[in-house]
Amino acid sequence: MRQHRLVVEGLSFYYGAVRALYRVSFKVGAGELAVVMGPTGSGKTTLLRCVNRLCDLHGRTRREGRILLDGRDIYAAGTCPTTLRRRVGMVFAVPTPLPLSVYDNVAYGPRLAGRGRRQELDALVEESLRAAALWDEVAGRLREPAFRLSGGQQQRLAIARVLAMRPEVILLDEPTSGLDPVSTLRIEELLRGLAGSYTIVLVTNNPRQAARLGAKVLFLYLGHLVEQGPARQVFSNPRDPRTQDFISGRVG
Amino acid sequence: MSKDRADRLAITALGLSGLLTGALLTLIVGHVLARGLPVIDAAFLLTAPERMGRAGGIFPSVVGTLAVTALAVAIATPLGVMTAVYLAEYTREGFFVRLCRFATAALAGIPSIIFGLFGFVLFVIRLGLGWSVLSGGLTLAIMILPIIIRTAEEAIRAVPRSWREISYALGGTRWQTVTRVVLPGALPGVLTGVMLGVARSVGETAAVILTAGTTLRLPRSPLDPVRTMAVHFFILAREGISMDQAYGTAAVLILLILGVNFVAYWLLGRITARRG
Amino acid sequence: MRDERPVEMLLGLVALSTTTALVLIAVFIFIEGVPVIARVGPAQFLLGRRWAPDAGSFGIFNMLAGTVWVTVGALCLGVPLGLACAIFLSEVAPRPLARMLKPALELLAAIPSVVYGFMGVVVLVPLVRTTLGGPGFSVLAASAVLAVMILPTITSITYDSLRAVPDSYREGSLALGAGRWQTIAMVLMPAARPGILAGVILGTGRALGETMAVLMVAGNALRAPTSPLDPVRTLTANIALEMGYAQGEHRQALLATGLVLFVVIMAANSVALALSSRRAGEGG
Numbered sequence: 027m028r029q030h031r032l033v034v035e036g037l038s039f040y041y042g043a044v045r046a047l048y049r050v051s052f053k054v055g056a057g058e059l060a061v062v063m064g065p066t067g068s069g070k071t072t073l074l075r076c077v078n079r080l081c082d083l084h085g086r087t088r089r090e091g092r093i094l095l096d097g098r099d100i101y102a103a104g105t106c107p108t109t110l111r112r113r114v115g116m117v118f119a120v121p122t123p124l125p126l127s128v129y130d131n132v133a134y135g136p137r138l139a140g141r142g143r144r145q146e147l148d149a150l151v152e153e154s155l156r157a158a159a160l161w162d163e164v165a166g167r168l169r170e171p172a173f174r175l176s177g178g179q180q181q182r183l184a185i186a187r188v189l190a191m192r193p194e195v196i197l198l199d200e201p202t203s204g205l206d207p208v209s210t211l212r213i214e215e216l217l218r219g220l221a222g223s224y225t226i227v228l229v230t231n232n233p234r235q236a237a238r239l240g241a242k243v244l245f246l247y248l249g250h251l252v253e254q255g256p257a258r259q260v261f262s263n264p265r266d267p268r269t270q271d272f273i274s275g276r277v278g
Numbered sequence: 279m280s281k282d283r284a285d286r287l288a289i290t291a292l293g294l295s296g297l298l299t300g301a302l303l304t305l306i307v308g309h310v311l312a313r314g315l316p317v318i319d320a321a322f323l324l325t326a327p328e329r330m331g332r333a334g335g336i337f338p339s340v341v342g343t344l345a346v347t348a349l350a351v352a353i354a355t356p357l358g359v360m361t362a363v364y365l366a367e368y369t370r371e372g373f374f375v376r377l378c379r380f381a382t383a384a385l386a387g388i389p390s391i392i393f394g395l396f397g398f399v400l401f402v403i404r405l406g407l408g409w410s411v412l413s414g415g416l417t418l419a420i421m422i423l424p425i426i427i428r429t430a431e432e433a434i435r436a437v438p439r440s441w442r443e444i445s446y447a448l449g450g451t452r453w454q455t456v457t458r459v460v461l462p463g464a465l466p467g468v469l470t471g472v473m474l475g476v477a478r479s480v481g482e483t484a485a486v487i488l489t490a491g492t493t494l495r496l497p498r499s500p501l502d503p504v505r506t507m508a509v510h511f512f513i514l515a516r517e518g519i520s521m522d523q524a525y526g527t528a529a530v531l532i533l534l535i536l537g538v539n540f541v542a543y544w545l546l547g548r549i550t551a552r553r554g
Numbered sequence: 555m556r557d558e559r560p561v562e563m564l565l566g567l568v569a570l571s572t573t574t575a576l577v578l579i580a581v582f583i584f585i586e587g588v589p590v591i592a593r594v595g596p597a598q599f600l601l602g603r604r605w606a607p608d609a610g611s612f613g614i615f616n617m618l619a620g621t622v623w624v625t626v627g628a629l630c631l632g633v634p635l636g637l638a639c640a641i642f643l644s645e646v647a648p649r650p651l652a653r654m655l656k657p658a659l660e661l662l663a664a665i666p667s668v669v670y671g672f673m674g675v676v677v678l679v680p681l682v683r684t685t686l687g688g689p690g691f692s693v694l695a696a697s698a699v700l701a702v703m704i705l706p707t708i709t710s711i712t713y714d715s716l717r718a719v720p721d722s723y724r725e726g727s728l729a730l731g732a733g734r735w736q737t738i739a740m741v742l743m744p745a746a747r748p749g750i751l752a753g754v755i756l757g758t759g760r761a762l763g764e765t766m767a768v769l770m771v772a773g774n775a776l777r778a779p780t781s782p783l784d785p786v787r788t789l790t791a792n793i794a795l796e797m798g799y800a801q802g803e804h805r806q807a808l809l810a811t812g813l814v815l816f817v818v819i820m821a822a823n824s825v826a827l828a829l830s831s832r833r834a835g836e837g838g
Contacts, residue, residue, distance in 0.1 A: 452558055531666060
């Protein structure tokens with residue numbers, strides 16, 4: 027049996043009295059690229075934020091169910107969210123460089139983790155930028171402020187920033203929603219290349235992107251996980267009419 | 279009277295009041311500078327006063343002002359910034375935060391003479407520090423604390439949430455996030471608060487006269503009394519010692535305060551510019 | 555993971571600095587001030603008309619009256635001007651002009667009080683003496699100087715609360731055919747009232763507590779004034795004038811004067827703070 031890196035079991039989430047997720051369960055194998063699709067407001071972002079415990083930062087929330095990373099409950103007592111987040115990287119919807127240079131953006135995570143030796147960092151930054159297909163464009167401008175990069179470059183920088191942590195899982199929250207078609211294709215190409223080496227969970231509200239990328243596709247609708255399965259099956263033969271409506275563009 | 283005429287009349291009156299305010303500032307600053315600038319030269323700033331300030335310069339007062347102000351800022355800045363960090367990053371609204379906010383706002387509303395009395399009783403008398411740079415600086419530090427807290431907290435809250443989230447998502451602890459992302463982002467605003475604190479300290483008279491003293495000698499240690507420029511100006515003008523010297527001192531004071539304020543608002547402008 | 559609780563506790567402790575300062579100020583002013591009030595008797599202290607430290611008589615009524623006269627005068631002059639200024643900046647002035655005047659207003663707040671006092675002495679006092687008579691050093695001169703000094707407080711707080719009124723109110727009123735002035739007077743001012751009141755109260759606090767400027771222009775006579783042209787001594791001026799040489803019970807009496815001032819201003823400011831927090835609460 028294939029080992030499951032990430033297992034979500036009966037996950038429910040509440041913001042105060044508002045319920046955002048209803049007993050969501052799914053598994054993602056090591057090196058697999060899973061795409062969670064669904065219309066805006068279906069709980070996709072909340073789901074991702076639970077997986078690296080960013081949702082801890084909100085006040086007055088409640089969570090039920092378990093999330094296992096390599097078989098361990100990430101919410102178990104004594105689990106440190108900081109350590110967890112070093113293993114589970116997150117790329118946000120809006121490309122946001124920190125107000126630092128290109129180099130310092132990529133080196134930010136490793137430095138936090140205490141890996142500050144110059145040579146090691148130089149190598150790590152270059153390796154991460156190469157892996158994010160950004161090295162050739164920024165090799166000569168590592169000291170420039172990162173906000174001078176284009177939107178597409180900034181998002182690849184965000185990916186490089188995560189890769190520099192050498193995470194096991196990478197979460198991406200609609201990473202191409204603010205980008206033009208060419209930049210979008212570059213990111214998708216990049217993600218296909220990264221799958222295999224990393225376990226990737228990508229969230230999108232665009233069914234076509236899900237079809238282009240996903241090996242495994244999950245459809246989240248108003249907090250319910252309506253359907254999941256191999257991309258081929260979900261798109262050619264959806265079991266639920268709501269999935270059919272979404273992929274044919276009638277919802278969302 | 280028709281609606282339109284009433285409207286026009288009211289609007290004109292409002293406009294006049296606005297212009298009056300602008301004119302007041304211009305007149306006050308203009309008058310002091312016009313009479314005071316001719317008095318100022320290097321010798322005025324760098325020599326000691328003669329005959330109780332009738333002639334000579336204001337050097338001991340310049341030094342006294344800088345010493346008292348520097349001490350106040352050096353004490354109030356870390357306290358204020360740490361308080362702001364705690365209020366903005368470490369805690370949620372609740373009794374404790376409401377208490378801190380009330381105390382900060384209340385402290386901001388207390389008149390300087392009360393700070394002076396307090397500093398006199400506690401520092402000068404009870405702690406035996408006497409009229410000194412130390413007593414004056416400590417008193418002023420308490421006085422400018424609310425200014426620094428308020429501007430620093432605003433600046434910290436203005437740092438985009440997304441920066442913090444990125445830092446947390448990359449495995450940053452709260453402290454790492456505060457020191458590496460939040461405070462650097464809030465720095466211009468924090469400096470604005472410090473500058474406003476400097477301006478307030480430099481111009482303060484009532485609190486300083488009761489705690490730092492009025493001695494016209496160059497201070498040799500933090501326990502020596504000093505006469506700050508504001509106090510020196512007050513004494514020159516009040517006792518009619520020398521109008522020229524008074525105008526000169528006032529002009530130095532105003533230039534210093536205007537300069538510090540310009541720096542403060544320039545820094546503030548840089549934040550707004552960066553945020554677009 | 556490094557344990558962050560010590561850092562958090564340290565920061566929490568530091569955050570108590572303003573509370574500690576406030577408590578310390580209250581405690582020391584009370585400790586020093588209460589004995590004299592207790593010996594003289596609160597009524598005699600507040601309402602006694604004789605202030606003769608050498609003879610051991612401590613009645614602050616005349617200075618209390620002086621403070622009230624000067625403060626009321628400052629409010630009469632400063633509040634209309636401050637409100638008008640705020641309305642002008644928020645509702646009438648073209649944006650570029652408003653952007654120039656707002657910093658000017660804040661600079662007005664940054665000018666040291668001794669400079670205001672000095673301007674009062676060289677400009678205002680002679681003006682009052684030659685045009686209206688009397689010594690010139692007077693309630694009127696002090697009130698006028700204070701009016702200018704509280705202008706920034708009143709204007710900036712009123713401005714902020716006017717800005718906080720939603721634009722839909724303005725549009726709604728104008729759409730019903732109201733003129734600009736009618737809209738301001740009948741819609742915006744009532745909507746911004748708690749904030750405006752807070753501004754006025756804070757301005758009052760500032761006027762009550764101002765010392766050096768008032769001391770320089772008020773004349774400091776130890777009589778209760780009967781006309782705006784009479785010289786007066788305020789509570790604050792009295793403290794600053796006598797603290798330098800006061801000893802023993804005299805010094806304690808001055809601290810007791812400070813205590814009266816402290817209590818009045820804390821009460822006024824608490825009301826103002828409650829008003830402005832209620833406004834924030836309503837805004838959501």
